[in-house]
Amino acid sequence: MRRIKGFLLVLFLALFVGCSVNPVPEDDPVMGIVIDDSLTTLREGHTYAPRSVVRIAWKTQSGKTLLCDFFLYREGEPIDTRHAVEGVVFSVEEEGHYRVELTPVGVRSAPVRYSFSVTRAYEELYQSPGGSIKAEFLDALLAVSTLDIHFFRYAEEPLPGTNETIQRRDAMNLKDSNQDGVYDHWEIIPNAFAQGVSVACAFNTLDTDWHLRGMRYEETAIYPLYFGIAGLYQGYYLHTTLATVGFEIGVPFARYLHDAQGSINDYASFTLRERYDTGLKPCFFLDLKGGTPSREAEFTLAISAPNAAEFAAYYDTRYFQMTVAYDPRLSLSAVFFPNFLRDQKELTGYRINAEESAVTLYRGVVVGEDEKAAISPDFALLTFRVKAGAPLEYADFSLVYESDLDAYANYPDNPNPAFKNKSNGFVDGLIVEHAPLRISFGNGGGERR
């Protein structure tokens, strides 16, 4: 009986072990995971476009099936888990740093990890032409004497109780609220035909006869484009402003052109695109802190960049440099660098160029623990004081842009902004607002000129 019990125990243990581990054949003594390259599109260190579909499959070293748990992380947070699978097809939707982790089920083996990135810049590699400006040139316009233009927006909304959407075309009517001749806001009417606005086709100014040749559509404006057909500026181009409102990035729009004679009846769709959506521009700009400043007290100017840190992280930005020029009747009394980047250790510094009344700001990211201070949307805070005896009513500030190498000699360092990644290569896409900021003392805050 004892021998039977022993036999049953061994049999039980054998069954237990056999049922609880992966069906790896006994002729496969090494349990490592081998990625099946013929079925895998995921590549270590690769960059993908948003909405990419990625596939990964694996096997044992002898080519047999191997079940693994699959984990997908974005910025360190788990976003997808699959249990006991032979391969996975998954999509990556958003920008960021991703990590895939494969753990064999029931087999003692080191997990396999893949790191990759998703950026909208990668999408741009294969999307020429285009961008955040749509410019069109139509020779047919040179023959028309009148032109109306209508705008439409594509929209959709969920159809309740289904997984479908209702698609529609919204009319976008241009309105001129202050009657200054330039349209300044949209009136949007769902499922309607847009009102047309008239675009001047021909006129004379600057001793030149101009004729409409094309249009330019931007995020914040619409510009008709005129060609000089006779006179002083024959052969030149001239822009005018039709509207100071434009088109959101990433949203499909359409325009319809027609003339009274019926020689033009032209619809065209367009979508402005960038590496970020409208409202998420990774922009550095100057911003006055704390309301109207006084001549007698210190005041603080911020280089604010509420969306830049996240964008910079997507592109592994490790170095930031920019220069602020200020009124020479001010003295810069302090520079403070808040904790700008999440989970990153940052080193900072600055150099004042007293002769040019400019300060260059430097920020580097190095390995190590993040600072304990709360994350700030401000890249730097500059504290100024009006120099004694300076009769100052206002002061101008700007983030420096020097287009001429000649001007570089005025600075101890290259004056233009620079952003670099972990390979010390340049990061493209961060925006610096160079338009000067004017601050008035005693009667109002900052005003961008």
Place this chain on the structure above:
Amino acid sequence: MTKNTFVSVLLLMAVIISFSSILDESIGLSEQISQVLASEGLNWRASPNIAFFSPYVEANPRSVSELLNRINGYLPLNEEARYQWLSEIVGHSTSRMNTTNDIILSTYVVLKPVTQTEASFFRIEPVRNQQYYGSCWAFSTIGTFESALAVQALGLPEGNRDNRFDYSERWVGYHNNNTFIRLASNAWMIQDEDRLNGGNPYHALFNSIRYGEMEEQNAPYAQIFISTEEGVPLPTSAYGAPLRQSSKTALIPSARDCLHFGYTYADYLNMIKTALKDYGSLSVTFAVPGDFGNYASGIYTPVLPLSESYHAVTLVGWAAASELDDISLNGKLKNPPVPIIKNPITRYTYRDFTLPGVPQHATDLFWILKNSYGYLWGDAGYYVVPAINAAQYAGEAEIGLWMIEGFDMYVPLFDSDEKHAGDDLDINRDGLVDQNDFGDLIAKIGSNQPSDISACDIGYPKDGRITGDDASAWITLYNVRHEE
């Protein structure tokens, strides 16, 4: 100008407007040019270059100049008379697109001139053929990219001699930029446009940094070698193909600018030579004279006025006058190779027919250039021009726009960890590498003290200055050495 030369030039102008086929015109042109060359005693040979012109006959250009205007597609940054704008749009707005000029400018560095003593230095690199597109700017960009990669990344002074690298000019054209948008924004914004005709290495080399270059096999120019289409789609092989990025771009300002910045004539020449020798062949530009298509060999100086076009080529070397009879550029086609000139000279005198008054100049230094018209043009695809002399550099004599010194020159830079093997991050020499060193480096930016420069000039290339480029290099090296 002598009476004979004057008559010859008049005849030459008549020839240009009297022939019906470009081959006939080229034959007539070369005969007339040869007469001027003989009467002027100039040391270059003109040819109808039938093998070069023949493939274009079917495209039916009305004249040689029309053909050259098409294929010489460099768009000058500041002289685009054809696209003048009266714009009420002022740049510097946040309504931007892919890139703005502030970021592009930050990718350019100026090299420190180092005295170069060699009488001659040159590379024989692969000659490509741009065919019927105005894509010279893309070929010039790739020419310098391939050469610089070989010199800097592989340590091959001979550059891309054995066609080790072959990158895609078609890919460069795919990421050309929209001229109208750029000019309407006062050269502030650039937005990509798929276009081979007309471009500029200034922007193309920025794309070498932000996008990288693709190997020719993944986007072959051969597939589109003759076409009037613009916006040619990429082949499927291009999607996901590896891209090789440069780190930044070295800029040699034009002679006029270098003088203005305080560089001496020797500094300027040494800056060009240093770039050539230490970093690779250069992308250069010039305005095209009407006789350029008929060059066959020797020292090219124009005897016809400038055409309407600009051209970008690759500067591969220099030679002293005394060396020209010992250097052959055509060894791949001729056996035995034929030297640039037959008889030795120590100095060369010529007159510039593109300038009012046809002034005379003399020089003892010459540039060796690689064109992108294929091996059947010129001296096996190459040509030689005089360098500007000291008087021209000083502004005492004018520089003809056909001379490459009238424009900026470029070469990509390829940084790597290996190039910093000897760089010490312990800026303050306290035995520790820590954040204090970063702070100390920032504090020394702009310093002219040799000891400071010695401690802090760690960026690539070492430019003899302390700038943010050194600070970013410090950050990168710190992270590499602390195993980011």
